Amino acid sequence: MNGVHDLGGRDGMGPISFEPAEPVFHEDWERRVFAMHIAMAGGGYMNIDQFRHAIERMPAADYLATSYFEHWLVAVEDGCRTAGLLDEAIATSPVTCFPSHLVEAMVFGGSPARMELDAAPAFAVGAQIRARNIHPAGHTRLPWYVRGQVGCIVAHRGAFVFPDSHAHGLGPDPRHMYSVSFTAEALWGPDARNPRDTVQLELWEPYLEKAGQPS
Amino acid sequence: MPGHTHDHEHEHRHEHGHDHGSAEDVTLRVKAIEQLLVEKGLLDPAAMEKLIDLYENRIGPRNGAKVVAKAWADPDYRARLLANSPAALAELGFTGMQGEETIVVENTADVHNMVVCTLCSCYPWPTLGLPPSWYKSPPYRSRAVKDPRGVLEEFGVSIPAETEVRVWDSNAELRYLVLPRRPEGTEGLSEDQLAELVTRNSMIGVGLPKSPAEAQS
Known part of the structure; x- marks a missing residue:
């Protein structure tokens, strides 16, 4: 979706404000909402792509007016509601209570998004590609500022969970993923401050087409 | 209710x-x-307490500073770190959530690396901990890709025009840790002393490591 969360290249967001010696959490509720989400995710109440999409679906004005951990709280509330955890009867819910003795295993073990895929990658390293000009209504990790632009594949990273499917309950749906480099000139035209500069990001195969094809 | x-x-x-x-x-x-x-x-309230303790007290940018100091001091480790970052980070125990696929990118005379997540707040937790507020904020996320040199100037960093500024937008599940250039005048320092020079911002690419004199003051 073309939400306000897709911030790359927007103007008018104001100066960057720094806080020297910033604490990890500013308020106790921030600690609690952070830990609540991680523990509940360990119990399977929603996946990371559903979590991100819950935040993206916030009304744009609310998104910009609220703090980072308030975004997390909105997602926690949304995830609990969607999983039916706020209802009286939860006997049928597959969500489990994540136990404290497994915390270290989860934190230090991680949850890899890399997967196996039999299909061969469609694009080769060094190929010029175009990021497709698509505007899906649902979740996507294709930032708007690269859509329709031509870049160069610098690495094939393997197959990874495809967020556009995973956020909508369609399973991990693994797809090949590539690191793609775009020149500042390709992205910002004559307004690029230094044509030597580049932006590099990861694009899944469904986001790409051959550079010769019309966008 | x-x-x-x-x-x-x-x-x-x-x-x-x-x-x-x-x-x-x-x-x-x-x-x-x-x-x-x-x-x-x-x-489980006990699970919450453990999570809070881990991310408030044990997992933070001092982890990344150890990685950088070791890479500066030990050329073999630096080579392993750049060839297979997750394996080299695992040697020091820095594995896990939001760092499963960390890639270490090295600053040189030709390339200055800088990391952002324009879509949310992706950040390498095992080596840097949870991100600072500015990293998660709309001003940084919006400008880092379009005006990286302007952002760097706001952080007090000026990169020569001949050097490529390479911005990594962490839009997928890969995470980036910048290996800054070793400051001059640090020959003979121990790994622990070198780690004192490594700032969090230098590992995001919006700062430079401290000089030995800056670290003293």
Whole structure:
């Protein structure tokens, strides 16, 4: 979706404000909402792509007016509601209570998004590609500022969970993923401050087409 | 009841636009949903305490500083780190959530690396901990890709025009850790002394390591 969360290249967001010696959490509720989400995710109440999409679906004005951990709280509330955890009867819910003795295993073990895929990658390293000009209504990790632009594949990273499917309950749906480099000139035209500069990001195969094809 | 609280909050938002989400409201909403989940047996308070302790006290940018110092001091480690970052980070125990696929990118005379997440707040937790507020904020996320040199200047960093500024937008599940250039005049320093020079911002690419003199003052 073309939400306000897709911030790359927007103007008018104001100066960057720094806080020297910033604490990890500013308020106790921030600690609690952070830990609540991680523990509940360990119990399977929603996946990371559903979590991100819950935040993206916030009304744009609310998104910009609220703090980072308030975004997390909105997602926690949304995830609990969607999983039916706020209802009286939860006997049928597959969500489990994540136990404290497994915390270290989860934190230090991680949850890899890399997967196996039999299909061969469609694009080769060094190929010029175009990021497709698509505007899906649902979740996507294709930032708007690269859509329709031509870049160069610098690495094939393997197959990874495809967020556009995973956020909508369609399973991990693994797809090949590539690191793609775009020149500042390709992205910002004559307004690029230094044509030597580049932006590099990861694009899944469904986001790409051959550079010769019309966008 | 939490449901009632939420509905009320929702109406409130529609009526007043930006005038919502006061500190008291947020605290109450968090408390309400936490209590409900604990009462229903879906949330273990001990698991929450462990998570808070890990990310508040044990997992932070001092981890990344150890990686950088070791790479500066030990050329073999640096080579392993750049060839297979996850394996080299695992040698020091820096594995896990939001760092499963960390890639270390090296600053040189030709390339200065800088990391952002324009879509949310992706950040290499095992080596840097949780991100600072500015990294998660719209001003940084919007400008880092379009005007990286302007952002760097706001952080007090000036990169020569001949050097490529390479911005890594962490839009997928890969995470980036910048290996800054070793400051001059640091020959003979131990790994521990070198680690004292490594700042969090230098590992995001919006700062430079301290000089030995800066570290003393």
